[in-house]
Amino acid sequence: MAKTASIVWFRNDLRLADNPALSHALTDSDTTIPVFVWDPDGEGDWAAGAASRWWLHHSLTDLTDSLEQRGARLVIRTGDSGRILAELVETTGADLVVWNRRYEPAVIERDRQIKQSLQESGCRVETFDGSLLREPWEVETGQGDPYRVFTPFWKSVKGTLDDVEPLEAPDAIPSPEDSPESLQVDDLELLPTIDWDAEFYDTWIPGESGAQRSLDEFLSHRMADYADGRNRPDKPSTSELSPHLHFGEISPRQIYSAVNHSNLNGHTRKSADVFLSEVGWREFAYHLLYHFPSTTDQPLREAFEQFPWEESASALRAWQKGRTGFPIVDAGMRQLWAIGWMHNRVRMIVGSFLTKDLLQPWQQGARWFWDTLVDADLANNTLGWQWVSGCGADAAPFFRVFNPVLQGEKFDPDGDYVRMWVPELAEMPSKWIHKPWSAPDSVLDEARVVLGETYPEPIVDHGEARKAALAAYEHIKGG
Ligand SMILES: Cc1cc2nc3c(=O)[nH]c(=O)nc-3n(C[C@H](O)[C@H](O)[C@H](O)COP(=O)(O)OP(=O)(O)OC[C@H]3O[C@@H](n4cnc5c(N)ncnc54)[C@H](O)[C@@H]3O)c2cc1C
Known part of the structure; x- marks a missing residue:
């Protein structure tokens, strides 16, 4: 036969x-x-x-x-x-x-x-x-609607997940004797033609074994402190699994199962739950993308269609290049350019800065991330941008404008993250590194920083920009 x-x-x-x-x-x-x-x-x-x-x-x-x-x-x-x-x-x-x-x-x-x-x-x-752990159409509210709020969504998904057992990889894959013709991977010409990806090679191991390595490293060394440490961009504290998950080199079922089979004492259990709830945010993002497909370009909250953005090519460019004069913002944008990834806390900071301090449409940020992130993911990116700009489901309220100085001081207290990605500020003392414009001249001299020359002056006054953002929001409030 x-x-x-x-x-x-x-x-x-x-x-x-x-x-x-x-x-x-x-x-x-x-x-x-x-x-x-x-x-x-x-x-x-x-x-x-x-x-x-x-x-x-x-x-x-x-x-x-x-x-x-x-x-x-x-x-x-x-x-x-x-x-x-x-x-x-x-x-x-x-x-x-x-x-x-x-x-x-x-x-x-x-x-x-x-x-x-x-x-x-x-x-x-x-x-x-x-x-996914659950198909988007399998999860619904008591009224039969899609969820718009994360906590009840995740509670509902989690309640059904006790028996997650991933499938083994096959030992052999029998193939027909004559394999059809094939191109080589190189023929697809996927690699950049400009010299941009050098640091990618030092940072990432794409592929299934690289994904497994990241998971093992996370479970052994990072997960215990994840609940407290996950907001610190200056320390390797998160799993860095996002590109592996996006390309399906690892499944959320494998992650869920591996976490639950690891040795979880009281403290680690809490961290494990927080970590799994972040994987839950990914599920929520897919749930929203499936049920509200226009949100890739349109705000979920329709009132935001009337938001008076002030589009400016030069402001957008300064943000993209990491030359806003706000060190934590510039560090994040340069990290993104250098390694194709940015810490989640910093994604929130740079997103708030673009949409609120600079009043640029969130869609512009989403497009830049789309091109520069190795983990660019239509569901997660859409959710992230709608969340930071306040126009999405279960989003941060618009009036929550992140203060880039206070965020920097809180989450990068010694300035190590800024020093790593903004080398021209490397010699600034921690006290001033998140606000070099406030530093005394003698401090700037000693750190060999000349504002406007070696490092940009801030492109906006945050206090004024915040007021302008809130005034713009008044136009659409109540919608
Ligand atoms: C403006 C903005 C844009 C974003 N764009 C993307 C994107 O294009 N692709 C992407 O994968 N994530 C995106 N995120 C979510 C989040 O920043 C990244 O998933 C996370 O930083 C990846 O690092 P990690 O793997 O170390 O995360 P961990 O903290 O280790 O979390 C484990 C996994 O959970 C998922 N996850 C974690 N946080 C979130 C979140 N807030 N929303 C959805 N899923 C989450 C990711 O798949 C992640 O790999 C965005 C967030 C913001 C604020």
């Missing part, structure tokens, strides 16, 4: 362990054909940005190696996903195509069409939940 074959369409699930689509293909068919299609047009307005493409290049290289070790070859193609899958079904004789679901609005629509057209051609299609 002829052997049956199935196609596993890899997308944001670049792993072999706990991959329900792959596991299903292996039990259903005699042979399995792993496929990746580079199809930026299929992502609507949100094709991967430059930093994400860097990550993707390395993650695909890792996946190719892991598959080869198990006897399979990743078939890499570029172009329209639907057309390519249909061609592969035709040329390989596969009678099943499987994938793990995605939730971005344009991708949902594209995948629906692909599924329909493959089924119409007689091919079976099965899709799986590989990226």
Whole structure:
């Protein structure tokens, strides 16, 4: 009898362990054909940005190696996903195509069409939940509505999660004798053409084993202090799992299970719960993106459509370049540029600064993050920007304007984070490092800082900017 074959369409699930689509293909068919299609047009307005493409290049290289070790070859193609899958079904004789679901609005629509057209051609299609702890449509309020507030959402999700047991990675992946033609990862030309990514290489290990390493490191050395330490950008205190999670090199089920199987005493249990609730925010972000798909560009709170932003190319540029004259803001923006990642506390500070001190639309910040973050994720980024600008579900109220000096002094008390990313302030004493404009001339001289020359003067007066932001908010208040 002829052997049956199935196609596993890899997308944001670049792993072999706990991959329900792959596991299903292996039990259903005699042979399995792993496929990746580079199809930026299929992502609507949100094709991967430059930093994400860097990550993707390395993650695909890792996946190719892991598959080869198990006897399979990743078939890499570029172009329209639907057309390519249909061609592969035709040329390989596969009678099943499987994938793990995605939730971005344009991708949902594209995948629906692909599924329909493959089924119409007689091919079976099965899709799986590989990226979330709960599907967005499985969680609803007592009234049957989507949640808009995190705490009851997470309580409801958590209540159903006792039996999370991730799937093992397969030892072998039987493949057809003739593998279809494939491009090499290099052919996709995902790496930047400018010299920008040097520090990425020192910071990250993309791929499934890198994800596992980050998780192990977090569980052994960082989790115990996470509840207190997670707001400190000057210390490695969070998991740095976000790009691995975005690309599906690790699943939230694996994380949930690993945390709960680790040795949790009283103090660590509290930290573990706080950490898992952050993973819960990711679930909430996907819940909101699924139920309110226009929020990628439109504020959830409609009144904000009338917000009187004061668009300014030079203000936006100063923020993007980390040249606002506010050290904690500049440190964050330079960290982002250097390593494609920024600490969550600092994301909140720079987000508040852009939207409130500079009155630039949150969508501009979201777009910059989209291009420069290795963890750029449509659900989390949308939630983050709507949260900081006050226009989203369960968001910080608009009138909560972060004071960049006080935030710096509280969360980077010795100034180490600023010293690391803003080297021209390296010799400033801690007392003045978050407000160099207030320092006596003798201190500036000794630290070899000349404001306006070696480091920018502040581009706004925070007190005045705060008043202007609150006045702008009066226009839409009550909406
Ligand atoms: C303006 C803004 C934009 C953001 N954009 C993104 C983005 O594009 N991609 C992204 O993954 N995160 C985004 N975040 C959320 C958060 O900053 C990052 O997930 C976190 O800093 C990643 O670091 P970590 O993996 O060490 O997090 P940890 O503290 O170790 O948390 C573990 C995981 O939980 C999830 N998580 C943590 N905090 C949040 C949160 N506030 N919202 C949603 N999920 C969370 C992430 O998947 C993270 O990897 C944004 C936050 C803000 C304020």
